[in-house]
Amino acid sequence: MTIPQLLETQRDYFATGQTKSIAFRKDCLVRFRESIKNHEQEIINALTADFKKPAFESVATEVSIVMMELNKAIKEIWKWQMPKKVSSSLLNFPSSDKIIYEPYGTTLVISPWNYPFQLAVGPIVGAIAAGNTIVLKPSELTPKTSELLAKIIAEVFEKGHVAVVQGAKEVAQELLAQRWDYIFFTGSVPVGKIVYKAAAEHLTPVTLELGGKSPCIVDQSAKIQLAAKRIVWGKFVNAGQTCIAPDYILAHTSIKDKLLTALDVEITNAYGADPAISPDFARIISEKNFDRLSSMLENATVFKGGNTDKDALYIAPTVLDNVTVKDKAMQDEIFGPILPVLTYENKEDISRIINSMEKPLSAYVFSEKRSFKKWFNNNFSFGGGAMNDTLVHFVNDKLPFGGVGHSGIGSYHGKKSFYTFSHAKAIVSRGTWIDIPMRYAPYKGKIGVLKKFMNWL
Numbered sequence: 001m002t003i004p005q006l007l008e009t010q011r012d013y014f015a016t017g018q019t020k021s022i023a024f025r026k027d028c029l030v031r032f033r034e035s036i037k038n039h040e041q042e043i044i045n046a047l048t049a050d051f052k053k054p055a056f057e058s059v060a061t062e063v064s065i066v067m068m069e070l071n072k073a074i075k076e077i078w079k080w081q082m083p084k085k086v087s088s089s090l091l092n093f094p095s096s097d098k099i100i101y102e103p104y105g106t107t108l109v110i111s112p113w114n115y116p117f118q119l120a121v122g123p124i125v126g127a128i129a130a131g132n133t134i135v136l137k138p139s140e141l142t143p144k145t146s147e148l149l150a151k152i153i154a155e156v157f158e159k160g161h162v163a164v165v166q167g168a169k170e171v172a173q174e175l176l177a178q179r180w181d182y183i184f185f186t187g188s189v190p191v192g193k194i195v196y197k198a199a200a201e202h203l204t205p206v207t208l209e210l211g212g213k214s215p216c217i218v219d220q221s222a223k224i225q226l227a228a229k230r231i232v233w234g235k236f237v238n239a240g241q242t243c244i245a246p247d248y249i250l251a252h253t254s255i256k257d258k259l260l261t262a263l264d265v266e267i268t269n270a271y272g273a274d275p276a277i278s279p280d281f282a283r284i285i286s287e288k289n290f291d292r293l294s295s296m297l298e299n300a301t302v303f304k305g306g307n308t309d310k311d312a313l314y315i316a317p318t319v320l321d322n323v324t325v326k327d328k329a330m331q332d333e334i335f336g337p338i339l340p341v342l343t344y345e346n347k348e349d350i351s352r353i354i355n356s357m358e359k360p361l362s363a364y365v366f367s368e369k370r371s372f373k374k375w376f377n378n379n380f381s382f383g384g385g386a387m388n389d390t391l392v393h394f395v396n397d398k399l400p401f402g403g404v405g406h407s408g409i410g411s412y413h414g415k416k417s418f419y420t421f422s423h424a425k426a427i428v429s430r431g432t433w434i435d436i437p438m439r440y441a442p443y444k445g446k447i448g449v450l451k452k453f454m455n456w457l
């Protein structure tokens with residue numbers, strides 16, 4: 001079946017109205033959940049085969065998060081779908097007003113390679129809950145996981161409801177050339193711009209989950225050893241291939257050396273003296289990304305790590321010292337196990353460095369000073385973040401997850417996923433027992449009364 005034929009099949013399926021049934025949506029989500037449970041070990045094996053992802057990380061950062069999203073949607077879908085009554089305007093007296101949530105229709109989800117299961121299935125859960133049909137384009141860089149996704153989805157759904165299309169760049173281009181009712185993309189900023197441009201051709205609404213250089217501020221009041229432990233976890237999980245990983249550290253000059261020592265200790269605690277033989281450290285996804293990351297180590301001051309093995313696609317957990325904003329590691333999002341450490345003396349230094357870059361997807365602050373954390377949150381724009389930890393805002397389904405500016409458009413997770421994939425339709429129901437004549441022509445003598453009434457409102 002060609003891509004245009006598949007899209008037509010999904011349009012026909014949506015036109016039957018079957019996906020508008022809440023009972024149908026819930027049943028699909030329940031069956032999806034059961035299939036994922038049954039295939040959990042296969043999912044773990046596929047992620048290991050694709051880039052040596054540790055089993056614990058596969059469960060913690062992929063399967064468990066998907067199950068949380070499914071459990072939430074199954075439990076709450078009836079509540080989410082209910083029309084929301086809102087207070088009516090006196091301008092429409094008498095009336096009753098409400099918001100009805102309806103599915104967009106045929107949706108396209110393009111998912112990335114770094115969390116190839118979670119970032120594919122998470123948006124699908126929201127799209128199903130909202131009553132859409134979905135075509136998923138998973139990453140070609142994780143073939144085992146993509147094949148398994150196709151297998152699971154084919155077991156659970158009819159092709160007209162949810163289908164998987166595999167392939168490389170050319171397939172993505174053909175998919176983007178079609179007219180969809182909604183597009184959800186997770187990936188890099190450059191590709192996000194391509195997706196946005198293609199969507200604009202058809203005025204298709206989009207959610208873009210992108211990335212950026214997420215800062216991590218460590219001030220002089222921080223609990224250094226705990227900060228180092230949480231930074232090492234957030235930075236080096238998935239070998240640093242996480243869109244919300246701390247991209248660089250901004251440490252106060254008075255505690256920089258102490259922080260470097262603590263980072264050294266915590267990396268060894270996590271991955272041993274030789275992380276290359278650790279079962280808990282993943283690999284780089286491809287030679288292209290290995291080469292890109294390795295180039296950041298050229299002429300850099302390596303404080304910790306720096307070892308590489310191209311044949312194994314291995315780059316050690318690495319900390320760089322004496323870094324400036326002009327260094328190669330500071331030019332683009334790193335997206336790998338390299339952590340530059342810069343220093344600052346005052347708030348002006350922080351502002352100068354952060355504001356010299358695009359708005360990041362995440363930001364982190366380690367500090368015991370409430371005023372400093374408040375200052376940071378009030379003065380910088382970023383998608384989301386955490387105080388005295390890293391990554392953890394992602395796992396709370398009550399918080400919307402998404403970027404701002406170059407780090408993304410729109411958000412999702414939990415209830416927000418349902419609303420992302422739903423059109424909020426405004427309905428006003430007017431009464432007929434009275435009809436105030438003010439709005440009707442002729443208008444002579446009515447302007448003064450209108451102004452008084454509007455000022456009163």
